Amino acid sequence: MSEQSPLDLAEGDPFGPHNLPYGVFSTPDAPDHRRVGVRIGDHVLDAGAAAHALGSPYAALLARPTLNPLLAAGRTAWRDVRRALTAWVTVPAHRPDIEPLLHPLDTVALHLPYEVSDYVDFYASEHHATNVGRIFRPDGDALTPNWKHLPIGYHGRSGTIVVSGTEVVRPHGQRKAPSDPAPVFGPSVKLDIEAEVGFVVGTPSPLGEPVDLASFEDHVFGLFLLNDWSARDIQAWEYVPLGxxxxxxxxxxxSAWVTPLEALTDARVAPPARDFPLLPYLDDADAEVPGGFDIRISVALNGQVVAEPPFAGMYWTAAQQLAHMTVNGASLRTGDVYGSGTVSGPERDQRGSFLELTWNGTEPIELPTGKRTFLEDGDVVTMTAWAPGPDGVRVGLGEVTGRIVGS
Amino acid sequence: MSEQSPLDLAEGDPFGPHNLPYGVFSTPDAPDHRRVGVRIGDHVLDAGAAAHALGSPYAALLARPTLNPLLAAGRTAWRDVRRALTAWVTVPAHRPDIEPLLHPLDTVALHLPYEVSDYVDFYASEHHATNVGRIFRPDGDALTPNWKHLPIGYHGRSGTIVVSGTEVVRPHGQRKAPSDPAPVFGPSVKLDIEAEVGFVVGTPSPLGEPVDLASFEDHVFGLFLLNDWSARDIQAWEYVPLGxxxxxxxxxxxSAWVTPLEALTDARVAPPARDFPLLPYLDDADAEVPGGFDIRISVALNGQVVAEPPFAGMYWTAAQQLAHMTVNGASLRTGDVYGSGTVSGPERDQRGSFLELTWNGTEPIELPTGKRTFLEDGDVVTMTAWAPGPDGVRVGLGEVTGRIVGS
Structure with missing residues (x-):
């Protein structure tokens, strides 16, 4: 061919055939026609159309407007679909069928890829929890006594999970500084981010039956970057006693892109050494697959990198979080999402929130545009990340970005 | 007619035509054919079939397997449907069409009546919050400083909301008494109830737009009894700092039955006097309709009444809770459920949890079968309630019951 194919990627492209994250897209000519897309390089493959063209039994599953049917189909289907996709984008004989089904990334709209069932957010970075404890409870121990015995978590609002690119309206609410005689109401003056990795459940589990550590990959389909926007002033006033x-x-x-766990086999790492013996349902010392993921996150404010949080150092793993979340018999549903908690490393420039980066606003960070504490209207926060892949190639995680608008 | 009609109810039947709560039912001959039912006396009217027989435009909406389409249809539809139902069960000319569509309550299966979107639980009884504060934080103030300024709430797990009658498996989990050197794992030894009133949202709201106090009845369709089962030992160890x-x-x-707000006009009462001025978005002093509901709850353990919590005394109203929940711009979805928080009155026999009734197990209650603190395997807890209706007739709320099984 005289023209280069979109499938001829540069060597080491982090969105090469070793990656193949899933999303949901539509094109401008049919904005309501949402269907599953798979990212390859800077293009999106219409996965359902490809499956149809190539006679795959999964064509119907991939033509749906969310990933949920694929997520619900279970691990064997996930493996089969991935194997098929890999062949479609790598076997030269498929090119005439596949190339017409590739859409340049910048020509499509990307949508929330799954319908979220329940949303749980954890608190799994020791560095983050220690920093927050010091800031919010300066007179007490930084870590609560339970922190190293169980992965602390709480339920969040699943209805306000939005896809990357959605504008974030600055929230109004109550706040009260210790010196204020009464709470005041207004737009948050401490709007912040939390740089996290999220996980989405595919295979459900029955009520009353815990999911053990070893079953993590039977239930969790993939992961993605997540920004848990936080209004620190509202949070500080409201969070005692119920969170x-x-x-x-x-x-x-x-992120609009879910990276399947299968793409991250080379990124698995052992979590940090544990300071206390763990109860058996959380004890991963003998795990066949190490529980951690070596994901290197980068957080940029208006294009300027402000932090590089290392996910490998998280004290609690996603498998432990899943085992803990269900140990009381709570059931899982397809589309359940859980966040890792803010990822922070030991260094200042590894902290995954402005609360920590600026020590609750008391130590502004220096940017080319001036000193900054919390987010201002118009600010754009973008998280990107990568993980080690096969043969030294990087596995790119789809970005998550959002712009703050005044309210 | 020689035989009495199921529509000839005894005078003052709390499930008479002034009530008409909605549920979802199926019959033994077609267990998968779930559809909307309306309770009248001890019978369930197949609402979709009735609408079809009588040529109502709402037939399709009522033939669905959940209430969600009706909830989403909005307040005008709610009023129209209720008006039609009232006519169908009261106008004698309709009897030949309606009577064949009535199923005795004890012959049908009742299902979870709505698909739950998000679930939020509040903490709105001053007596309950004070009791819990004294028990869990004996060295601090019983009420946290924020309690009288905002309705404290948190998100719960929507995927484990179950319909009345579902057995409850005793959860396993971590607990740690202050004297324990390390946490222990096992079945909860402090399994408890929380007697609450739940509310279900019909009309959604857009992200970024708060719902004000006056719009409560445009968004909330109805209410029902809710039992927020709680494992106090697990909760005490895990809940600091994130709830x-x-x-x-x-x-x-x-409960399997949702009572529409329209059936409760005679039950509206003013909430207690407020001890602090409220911020404008919560200030209901000039509300056209009083924010409280005079609902008298009764809690029975194995058939023996152990508490009669009065809902009229709740410090925060459901309208305030909705306004608070959305004041930061959080959107509402059809099927969002929120609980009032445990209903407790000032008297010991008005406390809506065994935690309070037995003061964390230290003051057992006396039952004919012996002393009791928390729930034992095989225990059945049943909540019933009524509210004042028109002309002195009671409006019955559908019961919520559950039996504890060992795990």
């Missing part, structure tokens, strides 16, 4: 509520529930942004 | 999680997420039981 964060309105300080979080206004918006949580997720 | 209750596994101590609650194993099961929440709701």
């Amino acid at each position: 964060p509520f309105l300080g979080k529930s206004f918006a949580t942004s997720v | 209750p999680f596994l101590g609650k997420s194993f099961a929440t039981s709701v």
